[in-house]
Amino acid sequence: MKEQHGPSAGSWSWTCFDGGAQGRADTKGEAVAAVEIAYTRRIVGSDLAR
Template sequence: MPSGSFSTVAPAPGCNGQDGDRRQSPPYDFAARFQQDSVGRIMKRMHGSESGTWFWTCHEGGARGTVATKEEAVVEVERAYTRRIVKADWR
């Protein structure tokens, strides 16, 4: 994982692949955290035309996208969350 501002990128809570849980099991589903707050999610796509790519989303502001690697997804969540904190897109 690239060195950045996030303290952790950990498996998303409740993602155990059991009891009909449709979410993916680790190591393909991660919660991006800054300090104690969950600020985003990173998941590997396992099916369909985008299989093998990584989907990312930032909870605040709704930024999201798809990239080739988990490391790129971490960078994108960091970038989106940082832009939100500094209000870079506010007018």
């Protein structure tokens, strides 16, 4: 979700509801990649490089 207001305006927040992972990213692409990694970790139980 793109932040529209306040000091974090223009950044993206993301969450992977299953597992509780969440964070912020500077771009939509970075947020998408972070969600993909969080989801993969949850599904395969992997400890992927961050």
